[in-house]
Amino acid sequence: MKILIIGSGGREHAIAWKFAQNNKVEKIYVAPGNAGTELLDRCENIDLSDIEEMVEFAGKNKIGLTMVGSEELLVEGIVDKFEEKGLTVFGPDKKSAILEGSKAYSKDFMKKYGVKTAAYEIFTDYDSAVKYLDEIEYPTVVKASGLAAGKGVIIAQNKDEAVEAVKDMLLDHKFSEAGSEIVIEEFLTGVEASILSITDGNTIVPFISAKDHKKIGEGETGLNTGGMGVIAPNPYVTSEIMKDFIDDIMTPTLEGLKAEKMKFNGVIFFGLMITEKGVYSLEYNMRLGDPETQAVLPLMENDFLEILEMCIEGNLDKVQMSWKDASACCVVGVSGGYPENYNKGYEITGISDVDDLVFIAGAKLEKDKFLTSGGRVINIVSLGENLETACKNTYSSMDKINFEGLYCRKDIGKV
Known part of the structure; x- marks a missing residue:
């Protein structure tokens, strides 16, 4: 099999490394890749700049599986373009990718289908948002609704900081179009957890838990980043917490996907907050997390490609995950x-x-x-x-x- 991985980060290097452990993989192409993927066995970086070029390359080179790392391309509809040409691709279509592409949409989705999540309101108007800031308790969370490379989330300790965050997003366009719509959300106190999972539309199989460290400074201080480090498994995710996650978040999410006819073969990455009142859903990502993937895949004893193939075949309910005792x-x-x-x-x-x-x-x-x-x-x-x-x-x-x-x-x- 020939595989195409789309992306250029540590996540894509880890995915290529894991695929390369399967002997039936003849060639792994990474677009555009990096220095790590360039040196990996049976791996080649290729310079493809847009979706049309990627689709054409996959067709001409008889790519058996394409895996998309980039959330931007998923939201843009890359999966739809591949499927229109009869090409096998792992990821959500454009309709489903909105669960990551719009925090406002995903919060409404959670509310509609009973997924346990923090209280929130959505705004596109600056004056209305500032007026709402008089009605809430602090700290509060101000989020750019669109994609902001993991940096569009501000924890405001008081009203002045919240007003500044709202102004940055709605008036000063600090996050461009990503901040043209914002979510102001109840601040939850607790410990964050990441659970990567895959779905075939009928079943969701969660991977081992992880814990990201998003802030630039030690002690979780300073600006948000794409992620400064990860541990797995997350020591705070006990069997009881996992049960709460499945009952209160994963199962109703699956029911919502079915009700909204969001059927796809791909990833759902659950961003969670573990609080004294239980487990809450913070957000969905529709691709493998970075750097969570780099910590989770080395612990996976299963063959990653075989799992994805079973998912694509609609046999995810037959998968038994196995993890290293480490x-x-x-x-x-x-x-x-x-x-x-x-x-x-x-x-x-x-x-x-x-x-x-x-x-x-x-x-x-x-x-x-x-x-x-x-x-x-x-x-x-x-x-x-x-x-x-x-x-x-x-x-x-x-x-x-x-x-x-x-x-x-x-x-x-x-x-």
Whole structure:
């Protein structure tokens, strides 16, 4: 089989690495890929700039499976374009991808189908939103409804901060069109959890739990990022919490998908908050999370491609997931200045000295040298018999990596 993966980050490197473990995979193409996928066995980076080129490439090269990493392309309708040509693609169609593409839509979906979620209101008008800010308690959460690369969520501690967030989104267009509609949401106190899952439209199979660390600063402080590190399994997701998730969130979500005729083969990534009052749904993502994927896939004992093929065949109810009796820790090394302005083009050294898993996120190869090319540059992933060991091993490996401006949080797995 030939496989096409669309994307360029650490997630796509991890997906390609996992696919490459299946001997029947003849070739893996990654569009556009990065320095990590370029060096992977049986893998080739290809420069495809738009959906039409991707569809044409898949058809001409007899691609047996295409997997889309990018949420933007899913929302744009890439799956529909592939399916129109009779090509096998793993991901939601445009109608279903709106569950990630519009937080306003997804909140209304949750409310309609009884998915446990925080109280909220939706606004497109600045004055109406500011007036509402007089009626609520603080802290509160202000979210850009559209796609904002994981950065369009502001926790406002008081009304002044909330007004500033609303102004940034609705008037100053800080997040462009993504912030033209906003959700003001009840602030929930607790611990976040990520549960990646796949669905064939009739069954949802959850993967092992994970815990993302979204803020740039230690102690979960500062600006939101695309993710600074992940641990799996999430120690806060007990069997009781998992049962609550299935009963209060996953099952009603599946019923909603069926009722809305959102039938597809793809991913549903549940962003959760574990509180004293139970488990709440924060959001849906319709693709594998980054960097959650980098920690979860190394723990998976199943063959990833075989699972996806069973999903595509509509046999997901027959899948029995198997996970290693271990913990995984992923730490992300980023460019100085991220998630705001940062420089590129710095040489990365030490990668060959690392014995743990290295998933490249934002780096390119030039004359056999790794050069930084993005904000999130590198993911180091280690497995251990427990979380403490996994984290210790990961940081020991990260100490071997160096490039100008390198920053990573030192508290992944401790908060």
